Amino acid sequence: MRVETNLLWVAEAAYPLRNITRVHTFTLKPKRMEAFLSFLKWLAVTAVAVLVIGAVSRETSSYGEDDSSGAIAVGAVVAIVLVIQLVKELGAPSQHVLEVETAGASTAMVTLPDPVQLRRLLQSLVHAIEHPEVEFQMRVERVLVNPKNYHFGDNVNMYGGMNNVGVSK
Incomplete structure (x- = not known):
């Protein structure tokens, strides 16, 4: 960054x-609770899928044999992948983050x-904004985020065109 x-x-x-x-700093925290809830949801979906496939394979078996070992193996692999993702x-x-927002x-x-x-x-950058002749350089890391996963400010939905006086929270 320079x-x-x-x-x-x-x-x-x-820019x-x-x-x-x-220009401001904040701490970007992982969404741990959402990750845990997503893990539980997909684990439940996997368990239901294994049970359904097992029941269907028992019903379609010509001799009443239980041939659901393939479904159980796939379910176990999916569960292991889900646990790895959760961990x-x-x-x-x-992460401690410096965010720079522009007029666009x-x-x-x-x-x-x-x-x-x-x-x-942050202070150096603010000083450079106030004093355009200032130059500096600093090594930093970039944060790659999907803006759809983060909320940057208020969202305002307005219906009608009269007497709109502010944001309702």
Whole structure:
């Protein structure tokens, strides 16, 4: 990340300093409870699928034999994959993030392991916005997120066109 000639560079992306509307730090935390609930949901779906396949295979067997061992094996593999995914999501660390928002739809997010160093970077960036002649460079990590999974501000749904006075929460 570097600031030079009125531009903020984050990797290959350039943001004009005059278009930056907000710079702030926060802690990006994994959605552990949602991961656990998703694990339970998919484990239940897998268990029901194995039971249904086992019941269907018993009914269609010509000699009343139980031929559901294949379904049980597939169910066990799916359960192991679900447990591995759960452990990975529960073990994901929280990250200290600096977010840069622009007047348009662009958002840049970078991270550092030390929150104090991240706040210093925030102060340097704010100083560069206020003093366009300032230039600096700092090594940071990028955070790759899907914006659909995060809520950045208020969502306002307006119906009708009269007497709209604010946001109802």
